């Protein structure tokens with residue numbers, strides 16, 4: 102069934118890309134803020150009430166070269182923000198208040214901060230462990246919450262391995278926020294293409310959309326090789342089902358169980374055209390393995406999406 106990307110048409114469209122399969126109906130993680138109803142409610146916290154107005158990329162401070170390995174396009178010039186609204190990086194102490202493994206290689210950490218951090222969804226922090234090089238990690242939690250941050254971490258080496266061996270109550274030094282992989286104020290339709298652990302910056306962006314109801318439409322394509330690789334799956338499913346501006350499509354590239362109801366195979370042209378017929382109106386953000394990022398850029402370019410609508414966060 103074709104659909105034009107509006108909420109009404111999404112609702113008519115079969116929800117093949119999302120739902121839990123082998124599990125019981127989703128028991129969502131406790132929401133960070135009350136989930137919105139179909140209409141933004143007056144009681145719904147707005148970003149401007151809880152934190153300073155959502156920052157624009159222009160507010161993000163210059164980044165030390167060693168702190169960033171991504172280079173989104175330079176934003177258009179706008180008047181400089183008032184000093185009180187600037188996103189400035191600082192040093193924080195984070196205390197692990199919760200750590201959970203999703204499967205052996207994937208961890209979710211909840212850090213309580215010693216002071217509030219103001220950040221834009223999509224930014225990252227650097228984690229400093231004694232005697233080790235700093236390691237950058239995207240913030241996965243909503244910027245509405247300023248006194249804690251959530252990180253999703255794949256164990257690949259020294260720092261990530263050491264983090265996975267820590268315990269609740271342990272402390273780490275965090276520096277941030279850094280990065281310009283953020284949604285521009287004037288970007289109303291945004292599409293996130295995530296491979297594996299590349300979901301983390303998009304989780305923050307989706308939670309921000311959920312929590313503050315900005316004038317955005319957000320569509321997520323989330324690809325994993327194995328079913329237990331999908332982090333925050335129940336929460337994503339709930340956002341998809343309940344938030345009028347959020348749509349999520351999950352696709353399994355490895356073996357799918359018989360009752361898998363999502364998409365299968367790599368994110369491809371047919372999938373994008375089917376799920377997002379008005380794709381040319383979207384700004385695409387891609388994060389994940391380099392091969393996925395390159396493949397997505399090539400694909401979208403071949404589909405006629407202009408280069409200025411393509412953003413990447415390269416981790417490697």
Ligand SMILES: Cc1cc2nc3c(=O)[nH]c(=O)nc-3n(C[C@H](O)[C@H](O)[C@H](O)COP(=O)(O)OP(=O)(O)OC[C@H]3O[C@@H](n4cnc5c(N)ncnc54)[C@H](O)[C@@H]3O)c2cc1C
Nearest residue numbers: 170225236237238239253254255257258259260261301416
């Ligand atoms: C802006 C940004 C945001 C990021 N956000 C996230 C995030 O949200 N979540 C996340 O999980 N990651 C994220 N990353 C990636 C993350 O920073 C790295 O995975 C992390 O720094 C690795 O540190 P490490 O010390 O654990 O690994 P390292 O020890 O530095 O190892 C890195 C790589 O080298 C390989 N390697 C290590 N030792 C050897 C060896 N002896 N022989 C061969 N290969 C070896 C490992 O397999 C691994 O692939 C982000 C990166 C950037 C730049």
